[in-house]
Amino acid sequence: MREENDEDPNGMIRTEADIAEALAALTLADARLARIVEAAGSVPLRRSRTGLEGLLAIVVAQQVSRASADAIFGRLAAAVDLTDPAALLAVGDETLRSAGLSRPKQQTVRAVAAALAEGRLDLSRCASAPAEAAIAEMVAVRGIGVWTAECWLLFCAGHRDVFPAGDLALQAAVAHALDHDSRPTARRLTEIAEAWKPHRSVAARLFWAYYATIHRREIVPAAESPGPATPPESTAKSRKPASRPRRGSSKPLS
Template sequence: MRGEDDESRKVVIRTEADIAEALAALTAADERLVRIAETAGPVPLRRVRSGLKGLLAIVVAQQVSKASADAIFGRLDAAVDLADPHAILAAGETTLRAAGLSRPKQQTVEAVAAAIAQGRLDLARLETTDAPEAIAELVAVRGIGPWTAECWLLFCTGHPDVFPAGDLALQVAVAHALDHESRPTTKRLGAIAEAWRPHRSVAARLFWAYYAVIHRRDVVPAQEAARAATPLQQNAKADRKPSRSGQNSPKPLS
């Protein structure tokens, strides 16, 4: 498995052409995806800034609208040098909360900054590390769960083979697209996604695009639609894990 992941890291999703190439490989390997791709239409790249600022952007965007996330991140970026973990720690709770961060998000931002400042977390190294190892190191930080770690790899580093199976929108989309009677669990969806290696990151983008279409068509029940937002704006159950303090970590997608 390590060898397969190392091989996948030789390819990085950087452009729309990379998306098109991977999508062609996916539809050739799994004919079910042809119809899904036709329904979904264009599959967005959704690449965002890498490194610390990218990770913090994902944290900020959890559970809020894109407009709110952009406003909060803008205020935060104006008040603090988000590329400098020491500056974040020096800013203190008052500054971080004034930017609009909830207390759990403020604590997560500080935990990430402390981990980097103390040498326990090296994001530059993780950008080229195999996914399981990178995820394990990220989730060791208080407030960072599997969904956040997976989305950082997928959107910030361009990792080609990551599938956030705990994402509610992906669960809803796959269930609808593949005619499942019920929404698959995280474990079940992870098993289903194995068929889309080594292009699972594009498969995830495809199903998010598909979800957006069926949501607009009111195919998704209102209750499910309210719970499943778009990438970088949803509270994924997979990230609700106990923290070292015994409290639940703030979660994050699709």
């Protein structure tokens, strides 16, 4: 396995080779994962836009279809420079509304832009910080929840050790793959994922890929009582299996 170097001190997930190396390490650490790797097939890299653009793409994609997210993001990018917090703060409400942003998403976009402009949020710092510190800094911004921060770290920053345990698709995939009778709560899934450190980001990718192979083909377990912890930005509001995992710039976990 390649050693981490001075140019990449945090061992970020940047290439398909990084995925392959992490999968090899995961199967050595947890023999149960070997059959899951085989069943899942290809585990894609799924790197997305970095920085502010990537964060905005995740916000835009929440609660809408992939096609709608792509269309909204395209209109927004055509109307304003999505890499410039000052430009986002200067743009009028009508422009954001015309692009297709709901009022809560408009508020989130402005809150993120203000935090960046005022120095309360530094995405470059978050990208290189330990996950816990990065998530804490991001969720301090109104409208950014833990799930959003985790997805940004995974797909935009390439962080190697993030596992969004509140994601319903991951809960369903782990339950099915590991033969649990019920879908684990977020807390329980966090405990399970401890065994996959420091490669939890690739473990998450693996279980999303596995989920895609069982979605709409097999019945996935119902939630443990009293039900799953639902992240603020979750696309699923019930105990039914989550919609197909969405990813990156359009559907953060698809």
